[in-house]
Amino acid sequence: MWQPSPFYPDPAVEVLDPRFEAYRIGSAAVERLATGMRWSEGPVWFGDARCLLWSDIPNDRIMRWDEETGAVSVFRKPSRNANGNTRDRQGRLVTCEHGGRRVTRTEYDGRITVLCDSFDGKRLNSPNDVVVKSDGSVWFTDPPFGIAGNYEGDQAEPELPQNVYRVDGETGAVSVVVEASAGPNGLCFSPDESVLYVVESRARPNRLIVAYDVRDGGRALANRRVVIDCGAGTSDGMRCDVDGNLWCGWGMGSPELDGVCVFAPDGAPIGRIALPERCANVCFGGRKRNRLFMAASQSVYALYVNTQGVAGG
16 A cells, blocks of 8 residues: 655665756655545646646546645546546646547536547547647647547547647648658657657557657657657656656556656656556646646655746647
8 A cells, every 4th residue: 555755765766877866856755645536647737727637438427636735536427438638728638538439628618619529520539638739729649549449439430540630720721730640649859849749559569669759830840759658658648848858657566666767858868756556648837837637546645845837738
């Protein structure tokens, strides 16, 4: 059973490279905010409400944790097996839904707007993770993981390749920016939005994190290259900090792998946050965007760090 560390610095926060020392706060420890989920995913911070939302996919719900009281409650049920979440630049919730096989936006009055549920006349597979660029465009991955069985959605045959899509923020037009990726999963932009990172969670022999240059006025990608070979581990969701480091949900069911791995922009591993559960996804939040929230299997954890997440991530 997990217990908070009584020691500072928390031994769960490991320095793998001297560059990580600048990001570790000696008197900050890993905290567990909530437990009792089946598969936690898609954390997103709402600073105006001082709360964290995240998906509990098999339980078909989005959960909420309130910073002021520590209360945990159900934000939305059913959620159509929601997975990845983010906010657009107007502060609205954007969600990937396995059950609905769509990407939606929650309006200020609670109405649900469908941003994308098909391409070229065919249904999407099961949108997984999503980010919103500063121009308002919505970028999301679409592997078939949510339709592979009846646990995280409704079993069905894929109708489309495993693509990465862009939804134009002004026209709503949908385009393929990465075609037939190897299990596209988490994604995030670099601080200046010149690079898009994508997890290829079905790459062989090892899972990969690849990078693309953003071209054509922010509408297309080019120059794919491998930034991180995950080796024996696997990345899922990730977010970028203001210095360009990648904070990646990590694990493969063993203590030496489960948690969060931090990589410098050059792809070198510089730090690790050990957790007792595989971590699926992360986000930055808190009043100063310096608190890392980690959605890990049955629980959600948090850690204050000496950096900030990229705005919009």
